[in-house]
Amino acid sequence: MGLGAMSELRLLLVEDSESDALLLLRELRRGGFEPRWRRVETAEAMLEALRDETWDAVVSDYSMPRFAAPAALALLKESGVDVPFIIVSGTVNEEIAVDSLKRGAADFISKGKLTRLVPAMRRELAMAAEHRERRRLEAQLRQSQKMEAIGQLAGGIAHDFNNLLAVITSYSELLIDGFDEGDPRRDDVHEIRRAAERATSLTRQLLAFSRRQVLQPTVVDLNAAVRDLERMLRRAIGSTIEFEAALDEDIGRVRVDLGQLDQILINLAVNARDAMPGGGTLRFATANVTLGDEHTVEYPGAVPGDYVAVYVSDTGVGMDADTRARAFEPFFTTKAVGKGTGLGLSTVFGIVQQSGGHVTVDSVLGRGTTFRVYLPRIAERDDPESVGGGAG
Numbered sequence: 001m002g003l004g005a006m007s008e009l010r011l012l013l014v015e016d017s018e019s020d021a022l023l024l025l026r027e028l029r030r031g032g033f034e035p036r037w038r039r040v041e042t043a044e045a046m047l048e049a050l051r052d053e054t055w056d057a058v059v060s061d062y063s064m065p066r067f068a069a070p071a072a073l074a075l076l077k078e079s080g081v082d083v084p085f086i087i088v089s090g091t092v093n094e095e096i097a098v099d100s101l102k103r104g105a106a107d108f109i110s111k112g113k114l115t116r117l118v119p120a121m122r123r124e125l126a127m128a129a130e131h132r133e134r135r136r137l138e139a140q141l142r143q144s145q146k147m148e149a150i151g152q153l154a155g156g157i158a159h160d161f162n163n164l165l166a167v168i169t170s171y172s173e174l175l176i177d178g179f180d181e182g183d184p185r186r187d188d189v190h191e192i193r194r195a196a197e198r199a200t201s202l203t204r205q206l207l208a209f210s211r212r213q214v215l216q217p218t219v220v221d222l223n224a225a226v227r228d229l230e231r232m233l234r235r236a237i238g239s240t241i242e243f244e245a246a247l248d249e250d251i252g253r254v255r256v257d258l259g260q261l262d263q264i265l266i267n268l269a270v271n272a273r274d275a276m277p278g279g280g281t282l283r284f285a286t287a288n289v290t291l292g293d294e295h296t297v298e299y300p301g302a303v304p305g306d307y308v309a310v311y312v313s314d315t316g317v318g319m320d321a322d323t324r325a326r327a328f329e330p331f332f333t334t335k336a337v338g339k340g341t342g343l344g345l346s347t348v349f350g351i352v353q354q355s356g357g358h359v360t361v362d363s364v365l366g367r368g369t370t371f372r373v374y375l376p377r378i379a380e381r382d383d384p385e386s387v388g389g390g391a392g
């Protein structure tokens with residue numbers, strides 16, 4: 001065996017003969033694979049295996065007393081599990097082989113030529129990995145295009161609405177001033193103005209999402225911002241939730257609108273609270289990070305460079321993949337009517353993007369969630385407080 005590391009292989013074997021399975025496994029081990037395997041010989045058992053575990057590849061005999069490769073292949077396709085399906089058959093029949101490949105089998109290998117198995121497996125695994133990566137990038141691109149389109153739409157509407165609401169608010173005020181103190185119509189117009197104000201606050205969040213709001217960035221120390229907010233955050237999360245801060249004292253400064261930064265931190269904290277109805281821990285951490293190309297490949301739209309990161313983690317209910325994928329969309333909420341607006345994270349998303357940063361989320365259902373907000377670190381020489389190199 002070579003000196004290279006063994007590569008682990010989660011292998012589902014569709015094979016009725018135990019000894020043939022062992023031969024196959026021996027061949028794979030000789031080729032540098034370390035198979036973790038399960039053998040099935042019926043459709044039911046295969047279905048169960050596909051449902052219960054994650055596999056890298058399926059190797060199937062062609063015909064078995066109770067099952068056959070075409071049915072196994074159909075079953076694999078139907079289950080939506082996208083892994084290579086290699087047929088290893090005792091009988092070789094060109095017509096059957098060609099037909100199998102047409103139906104989507106990755107390869108057709110004769111039991112008499114088992115030496116073909118290892119190179120075929122390597123090739124198919126590499127292709128499958130490439131395929132998965134391409135699909136992931138495509139999904140990411142679709143997602144960012146979707147966010148862009150929603151942003152354009154929401155921003156356009158919000159902008160026009162804001163202008164109309166300004167008219168309603170200012171005329172309401174004129175009317176109120178025109179009525180005597182005791183006039184009941186005064187209260188009516190007050191109601192109109194209050195409704196317009198609520199609508200204005202909604203449109204403001206939409207403008208934030210679509211990066212169309214007017215920001216007033218200043219040079220900010222994120223640690224100081226977290227500390228200043230701490231009391232109000234503790235109040236917001238209640239006493240059943242533990243508050244932790246792990247602030248790195250060496251972080252650089254960022255340029256951000258302080259009011260909007262507070263909005264980001266509050267929105268994330270409130271979501272964390274909602275995710276921990278039975279209590280838990282909310283943790284804020286800060287760090288200097290330098291993001292390289294590998295990060296930007298994973299998070300399209302992210303630019304390589306120096307950042308200050310704020311991590312907001314909770315030990316709450318977490319999100320499933322679907323929720324995670326849509327969490328930043330405006331109006332996406334899993335909360336009951338009246339409980340959630342679905343605008344918290346879209347506001348975070350918009351503010352962070354408009355500030356030249358980006359935000360990512362990691363979440364495991366039942367375990368908790370971490371949001372990572374990256375804001376561009378300003379170069380030392382641009383930091384007014386470090387000019388002159390004096391103490392500070």
Ligand SMILES: Nc1ncnc2c1ncn2[C@@H]1O[C@H](COP(=O)(O)OP(=O)(O)O)[C@@H](O)[C@H]1O
Pocket residue numbers: 267271272275314316317318319323327328332333334335339340341342343344345346368369
């Ligand atoms: N910390 C978190 N833990 C679990 N799920 C979360 C968390 N933060 C956000 N979510 C999910 O993302 C959705 C959207 O969040 P958000 O935009 O703030 O809207 P809202 O809080 O009004 O529902 C939430 O409804 C929830 O499903």
Ligand SMILES: [Mg+2]
Pocket residue numbers: 267270271340342343344345
């Ligand atoms: Mg929220």
